[in-house]
Amino acid sequence: MTLSKRFKRTAGRIIAAACALACTMSLAACGQDEAGKIRIGIKFDQPGLGFKKSGTYVGFDVDVAKYIAKKLGYSEDEIIWKEAPSKQREAMLQNGDVDMILATYSITDERKKAVSFAGPYFVAGQDLLVRKDDQSINGPEDLNGKRLCSVTGSTSAATVKEKFASEVQLMEQPGYAECATALFSGIVDAVTTDDIILAGLASASRGKLRVVGKPFTQEYYGVGIKKGDTQFATKINNAIVDMIQDGSWENAISDNTKGTNYTPDVRYNPPTPDEGEDA
Numbered sequence: 423m424t425l426s427k428r429f430k431r432t433a434g435r436i437i438a439a440a441c442a443l444a445c446t447m448s449l450a451a452c453g454q455d456e457a458g459k460i461r462i463g464i465k466f467d468q469p470g471l472g473f474k475k476s477g478t479y480v481g482f483d484v485d486v487a488k489y490i491a492k493k494l495g496y497s498e499d500e501i502i503w504k505e506a507p508s509k510q511r512e513a514m515l516q517n518g519d520v521d522m523i524l525a526t527y528s529i530t531d532e533r534k535k536a537v538s539f540a541g542p543y544f545v546a547g548q549d550l551l552v553r554k555d556d557q558s559i560n561g562p563e564d565l566n567g568k569r570l571c572s573v574t575g576s577t578s579a580a581t582v583k584e585k586f587a588s589e590v591q592l593m594e595q596p597g598y599a600e601c602a603t604a605l606f607s608g609i610v611d612a613v614t615t616d617d618i619i620l621a622g623l624a625s626a627s628r629g630k631l632r633v634v635g636k637p638f639t640q641e642y643y644g645v646g647i648k649k650g651d652t653q654f655a656t657k658i659n660n661a662i663v664d665m666i667q668d669g670s671w672e673n674a675i676s677d678n679t680k681g682t683n684y685t686p687d688v689r690y691n692p693p694t695p696d697e698g699e700d701a
């Protein structure tokens with residue numbers, strides 16, 4: 423064998439070995455490691471709802487997700503948390519990246535074309551967040567000429583385009599934390615999304631931001647699942663009913679809204695998960 427042939431053969435073996443290792447590693451990262459676990463999509467940047475805090479996950483959505491997972495037979499260390507930004511939720515379920523999503527995810531007919539929902543497990547309302555010292559915005563009727571921020575792929579942005587398109591300027595961001603930053607720095611006059619999300623941001627702002635408190639929609643938070651999995655929806659709904667009945671739902675709400683001045687609208691909360699709803 424010539425030296426060059428031997429070199430080529432060795433090089434080939436090294437490459438093959440490297441490939442095998444890479445395959446094993448990627449399988450471990452996105453396949454084998456996940457066996458026997460449940461993958462749940464949540465927000466990572468919404469204080470009080472879904473928030474990543476030095477490697478742990480906290481918030482109301484996280485508590486509801488843990489409760490459901492437990493009823494489905496998964497311990498907390500059998501949960502794989504994945505970030506599910508507003509715009510990516512349908513695709514994540516369609517691609518099979520996650521088994522369920524609890525990410526302040528409103529049940530809508532439009533979304534039901536792509537995914538199914540269990541729930542609802544909470545009802546919020548779209549509201550406005552402004553700088554503490556700004557007295558000019560006290561409800562949706564004061565939005566004429568204002569600059570708003572909301573999130574791409576959210577019902578909040580869709581509602582602005584539907585109801586206030588002619589009078590406001592809308593800036594869209596990937597997450598509400600970015601919108602809050604834009605509000606601090608004066609790039610926009612208000613952030614708009616669900617009141618419970620805004621309450622968490624206001625509280626995190628240490629008094630610099632305030633929620634207006636005039637909700638103008640109803641947002642029914644569902645558990646997003648793969649389209650058509652009615653059996654899974656029924657199991658999740660049973661877990662939600664249990665959570666409400668045994669007091670865990672109430673505890674989760676009060677724990678996660680502590681110090682925010684937020685109370686859920688009792689006309690709609692706690693909701694009744696739709697039994698037999700066309701999931």
Ligand code: GLU
Pocket residue numbers: 508525526527528573575576577578615616619641
């Ligand atoms: N609940 C609304 C939605 O599903 C707004 C909150 C969010 O973007 O997660 O779009």
